[in-house]
Amino acid sequence: MARLKRPVFLFFTCQDHPFLDVEQLLRGVVEAASLRRVYGLSAAVGGAVPLSEDELQLVLSLPSDDWVDSDDARLEALADRGLVLRKGGDPVDTERRRRDEALAETGWNAYAALFHFLTRWQGVDLRAWAPGDEPVDELPPVRREDLERFVAERGAPPPAFHPREPVGPVTELPLVDGDGAIFDLLPQRKTTRAFDRRRALSTEELSIVLRSVFGVHGSATALPGVVTLKRTSPSGGGLHPVEAYLLVADVDGLEPGLYRYLTEQHALELLEALESAAAARRLGTSFMSGQTYFGSAHVLVLMAARFERNHWKYSGHDKAYPAILMDAAHLSQTLYLVAAELGLGAFVTAAVNTADVDERLGLDGYREGSLAICGFGPPAAESSPFDPTFVPFVPSR
Amino acid sequence: MAYQSEERPSQNVRYAITDSEARDVLDQLAEDGSDLRKRLETEDPAAVLREYNIEITGILTEGVVLPPAEDIRSFIDQYLPPQDMSNNVGYAILYFMLGAMPLVVVDPDGAP
Numbered sequence: 001m002a003r004l005k006r007p008v009f010l011f012f013t014c015q016d017h018p019f020l021d022v023e024q025l026l027r028g029v030v031e032a033a034s035l036r037r038v039y040g041l042s043a044a045v046g047g048a049v050p051l052s053e054d055e056l057q058l059v060l061s062l063p064s065d066d067w068v069d070s071d072d073a074r075l076e077a078l079a080d081r082g083l084v085l086r087k088g089g090d091p092v093d094t095e096r097r098r099r100d101e102a103l104a105e106t107g108w109n110a111y112a113a114l115f116h117f118l119t120r121w122q123g124v125d126l127r128a129w130a131p132g133d134e135p136v137d138e139l140p141p142v143r144r145e146d147l148e149r150f151v152a153e154r155g156a157p158p159p160a161f162h163p164r165e166p167v168g169p170v171t172e173l174p175l176v177d178g179d180g181a182i183f184d185l186l187p188q189r190k191t192t193r194a195f196d197r198r199r200a201l202s203t204e205e206l207s208i209v210l211r212s213v214f215g216v217h218g219s220a221t222a223l224p225g226v227v228t229l230k231r232t233s234p235s236g237g238g239l240h241p242v243e244a245y246l247l248v249a250d251v252d253g254l255e256p257g258l259y260r261y262l263t264e265q266h267a268l269e270l271l272e273a274l275e276s277a278a279a280a281r282r283l284g285t286s287f288m289s290g291q292t293y294f295g296s297a298h299v300l301v302l303m304a305a306r307f308e309r310n311h312w313k314y315s316g317h318d319k320a321y322p323a324i325l326m327d328a329a330h331l332s333q334t335l336y337l338v339a340a341e342l343g344l345g346a347f348v349t350a351a352v353n354t355a356d357v358d359e360r361l362g363l364d365g366y367r368e369g370s371l372a373i374c375g376f377g378p379p380a381a382e383s384s385p386f387d388p389t390f391v392p393f394v395p396s397r
Numbered sequence: 398m399a400y401q402s403e404e405r406p407s408q409n410v411r412y413a414i415t416d417s418e419a420r421d422v423l424d425q426l427a428e429d430g431s432d433l434r435k436r437l438e439t440e441d442p443a444a445v446l447r448e449y450n451i452e453i454t455g456i457l458t459e460g461v462v463l464p465p466a467e468d469i470r471s472f473i474d475q476y477l478p479p480q481d482m483s484n485n486v487g488y489a490i491l492y493f494m495l496g497a498m499p500l501v502v503v504d505p506d507g508a509p
Contacts, residue, residue, distance in 0.1 A: 018476035022410045028462040030472050052413040
């Protein structure tokens, strides 16, 4: 007899796929039929699990707020696939129960949890699909004919400038440039895809970037223990849930490895030493799904959100998760600007194997989990073949 | 072999197969002399299909004659995306979709 219940964070969807009509197949006829399948989307499993309509009814027959005893082998089979939670000592069952409970305890909005945990990547590496029979270390650039095929496949993109039919008078604005350091700096903001391996990042440069971007510059205590922080970027509710973990490849005075930035002390805590800068770059490239042009950076910042801090205020809130993503985006833009001011290159990417990052950092993914990766370091003298060549643009009149 | 989206599988067939299982079934049916083809034609097809999470009831299951393997291959080519993306088109699509880079191409002289 097993004790079972339905996960709280379980959704269902229905999709159609082309398949063969099996009845006709057995009569020697190839006939296409749409295969309609129901999937259970489980945040605790982190994937879509197909199930039959009978199985759907079985899952729905279970409560999600209480355990029930059952000796139904079909329900046990559903528990094996993660669509039903099962009490017991099996480590997989225990982990699934822990995840479903953690989602509820930490105030996850149901739709945000569905999106976040079903869009995490693990082990994605673009290099695996590179042309040729041999594995590649560096991503080969795409040729013009490849882009032409891509466009042929997809059609032309929507125009860069939104075409609209005027519906009212148009007021031209004065073309004036701002005067001051920030206006000189803004045009220098750019994504760097080639870093200078001949020189290390100095500890001072690292410190300035971290203090300027992720450091705390003020705090306000509303009640004992209820503290709002001030950084140089905005954050939903002033909560600043985004933490900075560093993957250091080449910084003077720091051994390669994974570090945690301790905001309160403005200090770095070594989590895991790595054998060399090359090992750090390999790890970083694998975190970034094989994007080798970013893997050459001196330092990566693995941005991870303390979801539970944001959810303390915004428990179950529809906009909590978008606000967290915006927090990370603001921080990356500030990092770009600070790097530009220091003459460093910078980038940000969301094409990240976040499940791998969480695992390596020991994050549970529910209370705290990774979102995106920024990187910075001295840029190479020559630009990357992946860099676009921009020509100046002046608004047309 | 017209495909109409409004067609639905027979009510006598119930499917609980995953994408990879479905693809595996089709690939085996598209291969002359495959184990699945042999077993469907010589054993109880209901029992064989059940192993792939396809349940059939009330369907003729004796004297099964499968369509030629090449017809199944044509079906796969027509309706299912290629699994092997190790070609330039597939790579380009994945490259642009997966990575964080802008749309940049390199001409044969190596200049972006």
